[in-house]
Amino acid sequence: MERDIKDLISKMSLREKVSMCTGVDFWHLKGIERLGIPKIRVGDGPHGLRKQIGDDGHMGLGPSEPATCFPAGATLASSWDKGLIREVGSALGKEAQAEGITVLLGPGVNIKRSPLCGRNFEYYSEDPHLSSELATSYIHGVQSEGVGTSLKHYVANNQEHRRMTTNAIIDERALREIYLSSFENAVKNGKPWTVMASYNRVNYEFVSESPFFLQEVLRNEWGFDGIVMSDWGAIDERAEALAAGLDLEMPNSLGFGEKKLLDAIEHEKLSMAQLDQVVERLLKLIFHAHSQKKEGAKFNQRLHHELARRAAVEGMVLLKNDDEVLPLSKDKKIALIGAFAKEPRYQGGGSSHVNPLQLDNLYDEMACELGGEDKLLYADGYDLHMELPHTRLIEEAIATAEKADCAVLMVGLPDRYESEGYDRTHLRIPDDHQLLIKEVAKVQPNLIVVLSNGAPVEMPWLDKAKGLLEAYLGGQAVGSALKDILFGYANPSGKLAETFPVKLSDNPSYLHFPGDGNLVEYKEGIFVGYRYYDTKERPPLFPFGYGLSYTEFEYSSLIVDDEVIKDTDELKVQVTVKNTGDRAGKEIVQLYVSDLASTMRRPLKELKGFEKVELQPGEEQVVEFTLNKRSFAYYNTEIKDWHVETGEYEILVGKSSAEIELAHKIIVQSTVRINQIVNRNTTIGELMADSLLAEPATELIKKMNSTPTFLDSVDESKEMAEMMEALTENMPLRALVFFTKGSITEEELQYIIDELNKIQTYSTTGVEKTVK
Template sequence: MERNIQAIVSQMSLKEKVSMCTGLDFWHLRGIERLGIPSIRVGDGPHGLRKQIGEDGHMGLGPSEPATCFPAGATLASSWDKELMRDVGIALGKEAQAEGIAVLLGPGINIKRSPLCGRNFEYYSEDPYLSSELATAYIHGVQSEGVGTSIKHYLANNQEHRRMTTNAIIDERALREIYLASFENAVKHAKPWTVMASYNRVNFEFVSESHFFLGEVLRKEWGFGGIVMSDWGAIDERDAALAAGLDLEMPNSLGFGEKKLLDAIEHEKLPQTLLDQTVERLLRLIFHADSQKKEGATFNKRLHHELARKAATEGMVLLKNDDNILPLPKDKKIALIGAFAKHPRYQGGGSSHVNPFHLDNLYDEMACELGGEDRLIYADGYDLHVELPHTRLIEEAIEAAKKADYAVLMIGLPDRYESEGYDRTHLRIPADHQMLVEEIAKVQPNLVVVLSNGAPVEMPWLDKTKGLLEGYLGGQAVGSALRDVLFGYTNPSGKLAETFPEKLSDNPSYLHFPGDGNLVEYKEGIFVGYRYYDKKERPPLFPFGYGLSYTEFDYSDMTVSSNSIKDTDELTVRVVVKNTGDRAGKEIVQLYVSDLESTVRRPRKELKGFEKVELQPGEEQVVTFTLNKRAFTYYNTQIKDWHVETGEYEIMIGKSSAQIELKHKVAVQSTVRINQNVNRNTTIGELMADPLLAEPATKLIKEMNETPSFLDSMDENKEMATMMEALAENMPLRALVYFTKGSITEEELQYIIDELNKIQVYGLSAAEKR
């Protein structure tokens, strides 16, 4: 039923309007019965619904209703599978409908600036393009079921340490190209119902109180028309937040937020029209969500478990497979070692913690697969609750490995290592886990390590194992998913959505994370993740986009629709991918773009496209990408917009950021000229590099100069040319007065400057003007 929202607002008292801007309790938005405004409920759960039991919220960390626990964000992102992300979103939407949840608080797409961030298991990637594309698919899926999403945490919530008070100092290009870009396309193309503002400050102002981030960027530039809500307890000054564009304070603030709003309006610090606009947005959300309710909605738990299993297998990454040790043979004796095999680490801690309907474990799955203890030997290897090496448990693990033909070792990061609320301080796995690798490798050469973790770890023990499977946090079906991959029922196809550094100090944010006190400086700028490792020429342990398969893929016949385009054109790129192995498998084809000669600092390459294709043995497929202007741009802080420089670009097709298979150069012509502000300190080099100004600048200087100058030397004395060009490159125009011995006067210098600026405005040559 269509509601006249403005008419409803006109019937509300000031106190009622103000009350709408704060949550009813921990999970509900406020309704007003007399006006027919219902109360709707939101719920946690980027990777599974977390509907709290009871009404007080238990500070958001109490017991919750059972739900399907899908793999964590880090696992889902490693699938690089947009269709899968949409399917998971649809399933989450169905479960939210069944539980009466109107808005799901997710996805979480903050950039993985440092591998230490305690919440990285929940986030997608270090790359904003990959993150935004996956988030878009996820949001489309959830919202197709009539359930809203709350994309979070906008903006730069890249650490848990002092997350409520940190002040992130981020330069404009890094903000635009990395941190805002992770949200931008998802907001524009998926249109989430809500955006959740983060706790922290960015460049000295709380995001929740920022006119720039909420009003200018989110609403005006990106066209966001939904509501902005706070993260739970993120509001500093409620009136300032409303003025900036934050609609909803969550949770209920015990009347303090409402009092601040009332005082601000009554003292005319805030106009009532602004409050009315806010309430109108809130009512549009509430009525729309209420109209989408599906009474008696149900879902198939078994099918959702199978989807969780598929998602886990798609997100696991095969990092090492020497001698093709994987997949495992089923007719050999296998030692399964590690308490994670019976008590899996399958999700992270904090507000995303899900109470699963069911939980698979690898021990039960392998016992069923191998027919019992005759071919499966198990040992705990370590105590989940005590980190120090346990002599008896290690000795039992060694004996188990000795008796077997193969050993599968389950290690990684225990629950206490990763959670919302705190960051890690190192990248090491527990000492007892590392000792297990080293000791078992001494007695069992056929060793496969399976990692259970939400973020990168250091691996000084890597050469001790033949096989390495990054299992990440696989959700409730992790046991059966691992079995599928280890025994080859599913061919692993995941690729890393983040770089694994060899050691922590290699990470670009190392010297500036988590900052000093509340101040954290993002001094690495745009060089986050693989952008840094490429530029620094520092090979990581495993690069962004890396992952092996049980089959092989060959790339060939790369073509582009044109070798020369304008920045307003689209470019179509095609490549043939063939499965040259003997197993069916999936390959993630990655497209990167490189600006071969830029006047500004740029990464060596940036991800601008990816497709996941499934191929039978011997099958080949043409993979097509379409690139638009944004694929070639950088953010120009002078014009406050995305800009393409005229020049040559290289289109790269690769299996990872470090393994480029094919390249093709394309000339791109910019249709937007950025005028120089020519002044006394503009250098000769800047003028000579400008196609419009180089010739008239040379002519003007020669016309004004009556004595031989360095410009004449460059023409007439070839032996001096190199030196004179070097001197001129960085010489400011004001130096012309000195170097011409006054032949060019200060007045004539100003004339030259004025003429060059006019040329940029009117497009007239200096000679014509004179």
């Protein structure tokens, strides 16, 4: 039933209006019974429902109702599969409906600036295009079931250390191109019901109190029309937050937030119109969410478990497979070593922790598959509850490995290593895990290491293993999913959504993470992840987009539909991919764009498209991409807009950021001219680089000058001309008076400047924007 929201607001008292702007408890938005306004419930989390049992006496971290635990965000992202993630979102929506949850607090799209961030397991990627595309699919999936999402944590919540008080100093280009871009298309194309503001400051301003982030960018530029809620306990000053555009304070603040709002209205620091606008948005959400509730909703636990299994399979990444040690043969005697095989690490810690409906482990799955202890040998190898190497357990592991034809070694990061609330301090796996790899490798050459972790680790032991499978955090079906990959029932098809550095100090944020006190400076700028490693030519351990398969793929016939386009045009790109192996498999085709002649600092290449395709042996498929202005643009801080420079660009298609198979160059012509205001300190180089001003500037200077200059050299040798060009490139116009020995006077100099500015004023070369 449609409600007249404005009429309803007119019937509310001031206190009722103010009370709507904060949660009634830890999980509920307030209802007003006398006006027929229902209360609705929100709930975690991004990879599985976390509905707390009983009251809120555990700060929202108490026991929760059983639910399907899907793979964590890092695992889902490495699938690069938009359709799969939409399926997972839909399943989460169904479970939320069954539990009476109206808004699911996710997805998390914060950029993986540093591999040390303790919550990276929950986030998608270091790349904003990949992150936003996957988030859009997730949002569509959840909201297709009549359950809202809360895109989080907006913005730059890239570390857990002092996350409630951190002041992230980020230059404008990096903010736009990396950190805001991860949210932008998810807002525009996904249309989440809510956005969750982060705890931290950005450039000295709390995001939750920032008119720039909440109003100017989120609502005015991106067109967001839902509600903005705070992260739990994130608001510093409630009245300032509401004025900036933050609608809902979560959770209940024991009346303190409401009192601050009442005081602000009483002292006319907030207007009734501002309050009514917020209440209107809240009521629209509440009534819409309530109207979407499906009474008696149920879900199929078996089907959801199978989906969790498939999602885990798709997200696991085969990083090494020397001598085709994988897949395993059931005819061989296999040693399974590592306590994770019986007690799997399958999810991260903190607010996203799910109470799984069931939990598969690899030991039980393999024992069932092999049918007895004569083919499957097992040893713990380490104690999950201590970190010092355990001599007896290592000796047992060595003896077990010696008796087998190959060994599968389960290692990684225990629960205590990564969680919401704190960051890691290094990238090592525990010492006992490292020693175990070293000792087992001495007696078993056919060693396969399986990693259970939510973020990259250093691998000084990599040469000890023939096979390496990055399993990430695979959710409740991790055991059966691992069996599928290890025995070849499924072909690995995941690829890394983040770069694995050789060592921590290789990471571009290394010297500036987590900062000093509350101040953290993002001095790496736009060079995050592969943008840094590729541009710096610093080889990583495993590059962004990397992953192996049990089959092979061949790329051919890269075709573009035009060789010269305008920045307002779309460009169609096609590439043919063929499965040249002997088994079915999936390939993730990645498209990057490189600006070959930019006058601005830009990464060597940037991801602008990806598709996952399934091919039978010998089958080939044409994969098509569509590129637009943003595919070629950088954010110009002078004109405060995205800008494409006229010039040559290269379309790159390949298997990872480091494995480019095909390339094609095109010309992109800008339809926007950026006028520069010419003045005494404009350099000769700036004028000569400007296609509109170079010729008239040269002619004006020659016209006014009777003395030979760099523009009219008396020495016609190539060397002298090059030297003079280099010397004068950064020379300001005011120097003409001196270098012409007064032949060009101050008055004539001003005439030159005025004429050049007039030329730009009367130019008709498209839309004009002026740089001051």
